[in-house]
Amino acid sequence: xxxxxxxxxxxxxxxxxxxxxxxxxxxxxxxxxxxxxxxxxxxxxxxxxxxxxxxxxxxxxxxxxxxxxxxxxxxxxxxxxxxxxxxxxxxxxxxxxxxxxxxxxxxxxxxxxxxxxxxxxxxxxxxxxxxxxxxxxxxxxxxxxxxxxxxxxxxxxxxxxxxxxxxxxxxxxxxxxxxxxxxxxxxxxxxxxxxxxxxxxxxxxxxxxxxxxxxxxxxxxxxxxxxxxxxxxxxxxxxxxxxxxxxxxxxxxxxxxxxxxxxxxxxxxxxxxxxxxxxxxxxxxxxxxxxxxxxxxxxxxxxxxxxxxxxxxxxxxx
Amino acid sequence: xxxxxxxxxxxxxxxxxxxxxxxxxxxxxxxxxxxxxxxxxxxxxxxxxxxxxxxxxxxxxxxxxxxxxxxxxxxxxxxxxxxxxxxxxxxxxxxxxxxxxxxxxxxxxxxxxxxxxxxxxxxxxxxxxxxxxxxxxxxxxxxxxxxxxxxxxxxxxxxxxxxxxxxxxxxxxxxxxxxxxxxxxxxxxxxxxxxxxxxxxxxxxxxxxxxxxxxxxxxxxxxxxxxxxxxxxxxxxxxxxxxxxxxxxxxxxxxxxxxxxxxxxxxxxxxxxxxxxxxxxxxxxxxxxxxxxxxxxxxxxxxxxxxxxxxxxxxxxx
Numbered sequence: 001x002x003x004x005x006x007x008x009x010x011x012x013x014x015x016x017x018x019x020x021x022x023x024x025x026x027x028x029x030x031x032x033x034x035x036x037x038x039x040x041x042x043x044x045x046x047x048x049x050x051x052x053x054x055x056x057x058x059x060x061x062x063x064x065x066x067x068x069x070x071x072x073x074x075x076x077x078x079x080x081x082x083x084x085x086x087x088x089x090x091x092x093x094x095x096x097x098x099x100x101x102x103x104x105x106x107x108x109x110x111x112x113x114x115x116x117x118x119x120x121x122x123x124x125x126x127x128x129x130x131x132x133x134x135x136x137x138x139x140x141x142x143x144x145x146x147x148x149x150x151x152x153x154x155x156x157x158x159x160x161x162x163x164x165x166x167x168x169x170x171x172x173x174x175x176x177x178x179x180x181x182x183x184x185x186x187x188x189x190x191x192x193x194x195x196x197x198x199x200x201x202x203x204x205x206x207x208x209x210x211x212x213x214x215x216x217x218x219x220x221x222x223x224x225x226x227x228x229x230x231x232x233x234x235x236x237x238x239x240x241x242x243x244x245x246x247x248x249x250x251x252x253x254x255x256x257x258x259x260x261x262x263x264x265x266x267x268x269x270x271x272x273x274x275x276x277x278x279x280x281x282x283x284x285x286x287x288x289x290x291x292x293x294x295x296x297x298x299x300x301x302x303x304x305x306x307x308x309x310x311x312x313x314x315x316x317x318x
Numbered sequence: 319x320x321x322x323x324x325x326x327x328x329x330x331x332x333x334x335x336x337x338x339x340x341x342x343x344x345x346x347x348x349x350x351x352x353x354x355x356x357x358x359x360x361x362x363x364x365x366x367x368x369x370x371x372x373x374x375x376x377x378x379x380x381x382x383x384x385x386x387x388x389x390x391x392x393x394x395x396x397x398x399x400x401x402x403x404x405x406x407x408x409x410x411x412x413x414x415x416x417x418x419x420x421x422x423x424x425x426x427x428x429x430x431x432x433x434x435x436x437x438x439x440x441x442x443x444x445x446x447x448x449x450x451x452x453x454x455x456x457x458x459x460x461x462x463x464x465x466x467x468x469x470x471x472x473x474x475x476x477x478x479x480x481x482x483x484x485x486x487x488x489x490x491x492x493x494x495x496x497x498x499x500x501x502x503x504x505x506x507x508x509x510x511x512x513x514x515x516x517x518x519x520x521x522x523x524x525x526x527x528x529x530x531x532x533x534x535x536x537x538x539x540x541x542x543x544x545x546x547x548x549x550x551x552x553x554x555x556x557x558x559x560x561x562x563x564x565x566x567x568x569x570x571x572x573x574x575x576x577x578x579x580x581x582x583x584x585x586x587x588x589x590x591x592x593x594x595x596x597x598x599x600x601x602x603x604x605x606x607x608x609x610x611x612x613x614x615x616x617x618x619x620x621x622x623x624x625x626x627x628x629x630x631x632x633x634x635x636x
Contacts, residue, residue, distance in 0.1 A: 015460055023469075029476040136354075139622075143615035145566055145586075147573050148607030151593060155600045166596075248462060255467030259570055263593065273468045274574065277475050289472065292465045300463045 008304055012297045019293050020074070020286075024067050027282050070286075080283035084276065089287045093272070097291060100268035104257050106184070107191035108246070114196045116242075119203025120235065126208065134200060141197020146256050150190045150263035157186060167265035187264045194256045195249065202245045206238035213237065240311055247303030251296040345627050355623020358616035365613055369422060372415035384408065384581060404588070404602055414605055417583035421610065424498055424584070425565035425617075431503040432564065433557040436510025441541050443511065444518025455515070458508045466505055467570065473501055474576035494579040498571065502564045510556045517549035551628035555621055562617035569610055585610040 039045055045053075073080065079089035122134040158166035168183055210216065211234055219229045258270030265271070269288055276285040395402045404410050443454035474497070521527060522545070530544050565585075571577030572586030580587055585606040592603035 019464075023472065026472050026476055030472075139615055139618055140611075143562060143566075143611060143618050145569050145573075145607055145610050145614070147570060148589065148603075148611065151589065151596065151603045151607065154593075154596060155603060159597055159600060251463055251465045254465035258465075258467050258471075259574075262574065270468070274471060277471055278575075285472070289468055292468055296463055296465050 004308070005305065008301055012301050015297060016290070016294060020071070020290055021067060023286055023289050024070060025063060027286055028063060028066075030277070030280070030282070074287075079287040082276070082284040083281040084279045084284065085281075089283050092284060093269070093288055093291060096267060096269050096272045096288075099266065100254075100257055100261070100270060103184070103187055103191065103260070103266065103268055104250075104253050106188050107195060107257075108253060110188065110192040111195040111199055112242075112246070114192065115199030116203055116239075118196075119200045120207050120230070120238075122200070122204045123207030123211065124230065131204075134204070138197040138200040138204075141193055141195075141200070143197075144194070146190070146194055146259040147263055149193060150186070150260055153186050153190055154263070167263070183264075183266070187260045187266050190260050190263075191253070191256050195253055198249060198252075199242070199245070202242060203238065206241045207234060210234040210237040240307070243303050243307050243310065247299045250299035254292055254296060352623035352626050355620050355626075358620045358623070361612065361616045362620065365418065365609075365616075366422060369415045369418035373412060373419065376409070376412040376415070402601065410602070410605065413583050413588065414585075414609060417585045417588050417606060418609060418613075420495060420578055420582060420584040421565055421568060421586065422613070424495060424502075424568045424578070425561045425613075428499045428502045428506065428564035428568070429557050429561040431499060432506040432560050433510050433553060435503055436507035436556070437514050437546070437553055439507060440511040440514025441518060441545070444515040445522065445537060445541050445545070451515070454511065458511055461505060461508050466567075470501060470505065470567065470571060471574065471576055473504075474498075474571055492582070494577065494582070498568050498577050501571075502567045506560055506564055506567075509560060510553060513552040513556050514549060517552050518545055521545050521548055555625045555628060558617060558621035558624055562614035562621075565610065565614055565617075 039050055070080075077090065081087065082089050082092050085092045118134050118138075122131040125131055154166045157164045164186055165183055166186075211230075213234075216229060216234055219233050220226075224232075254270065257268065258274060260266065261268040261271040262274055269292060273285060273288045273292065275281075276288060402410050404413060439454055439458075443451045518541075527540060527544060530540050535544070568577055568584065569586030569589075572584045573589050575587075575590055578584035578587050580590075588606040589603060592599075592606075596603050
């Protein structure tokens with residue numbers, strides 16, 4: 001187990017490093033560099049000044065050298081300053097990450113609470129009316145354009161009914177928890193509906209498969225009731241594969257979160273990434289993208305470990 | 319698999335008995351059994367004809383989706399403009415059809431490119447095995463786990479002329495269409511690659527492949543002439559399913575202002591301004607998304623129906 005764990009951690013670190021280089025290189029390909037931005041803001045700067053500034057900031061160096069310099073800072077926790085917020089990148093990201101984790105975590109839990117019973121009921125009566133309805137709703141869940149679902153919810157609950165705010169994180173200056181919750185409802189609802197569809201399909205398929213297993217037949221034959229067989233034997237078996245699916249979906253949950261945050265002006269990581277890329281804030285974009293990657297890679301790592309821990313049949317070897 | 323029909327806890331609905339008919343006949347009977355999928359096939363056909371013929375028909379009546387009329391902004395539906403006008407006074411119906419043309423074109427061509435890349439990688443990994451296989455599968459795992467949307471945003475924001483590509487790719491209009499197709503295919507191939515690899519592994523050691531090998535056929539010939547035709551069904555299903563996902567990816571990027579560039583409309587970028595005027599003209603936010611939703615769900619249900627119909631195991635419906 002420890003050997004496997006070590007290898008997976010090494011793999012995760014390697015992947016993160018690879019992504020940091022790729023993203024660094026890609027961001028260098030975005031239009032304009034920081035000095036070009038200064039030039040456009042201040043007509044008094046001469047070409048010589050610009051060249052001097054570029055040399056001073058190391059922007060005339062080759063890509064590898066600049067990346068090495070950035071990496072040196074990054075491993076000690078120094079990601080530089082944000083251009084948009086004029087504060088250290090780490091200070092900007094902290095609260096945003098908390099907001100996103102609240103949004104993603106709540107939506108994930110709600111989506112599972114919705115998907116698990118629905119998927120199980122659908123699998124118990126395949127091809128029945130319930131199954132067809134659940135299936136259709138699940139298809140709707142993963143086929144609906146995320147931003148459009150958000151817009152429709154705004155039209156219904158904010159424009160027509162006026163029950164909920166159309167966007168934001170909290171009223172200005174308010175720290176009241178109830179106020180914050182009101183602002184969370186629509187973003188969470190959107191993300192939950194988006195995520196639930198995929199989970200329903202997986203729960204249903206996993207349950208159908210579990211119900212075909214020989215040990216289920218054995219349990220039935222030895223006289224256990226239908227309910228007991230489903231709850232005690234089939235469900236744990238089906239839920240096991242769900243662990244992996246949930247982890248694999250953290251990446252797409254993050255993508256959904258980016259859209260939802262942008263629509264509802266919710267101050268999370270997704271909106272931060274979008275704003276920093278649109279605002280040419282390279283230091284911030286780079287660090288935020290890497291944090292997003294780290295979160296999804298960690299989720300997968302944790303799922304792999306949990307899977308081995310939950311399923312005694314799996315032996316990862318020495 | 320014979321025991322499936324007698325699984326104790328599931329009531330499997332009756333499907334037409336398919337023995338004793340040719341494979342094509344069997345395919346059609348199973349497909350028609352999935353009535354919803356047939357309905358979706360008709361819907362898609364209707365949409366494709368509408369977006370191809372519609373704008374031409376509009377032009378015959380002197381209507382187009384480009385003429386700006388600032389005196390007639392956000393007009394309600396009326397004679398000569400069945401759905402009213404958008405925020406710049408352009409005819410909404412014609413624009414929806416022109417936008418649909420772009421969205422469907424991106425979806426279908428992106429799916430085809432995805433299928434080609436995925437099939438090539440899947441064939442290489444499955445047939446070569448060993449190091450090639452584990453490299454490609456690791457790559458697939460990594461791409462699946464990553465938060466794709468933030469990375470797509472970075473890639474969509476880079477200045478391609480810095481890569482030495484012709485400025486045709488950087489420009490507005492159709493240049494942005496090519497870019498999007500390439501971008502989505504760059505990340506979309508994983509599903510097809512996995513399915514193809516699994517299918518290749520199941521075929522590789524069969525007798526007909528051994529026979530071909532014994533007769534002296536080289537690896538390329540075996541992979542392309544013998545294996546590929548036998549694994550066509552999962553490729554067809556995965557390609558159909560990816561049309562919807564690619565259209566969703568395109569629409570999100572376009573909505574965020576990084577995909578299809580106006581004045582060329584797409585269902586995604588038609589919603590970009592819709593949020594700001596959601597209080598005055600909610601209809602502008604509803605139509606493009608509703609059409610996109612209908613198209614994507616139709617593709618997904620059609621893909622599901624095809625899977626049912628092409629799956630030789632028949633009774634397993636995932």
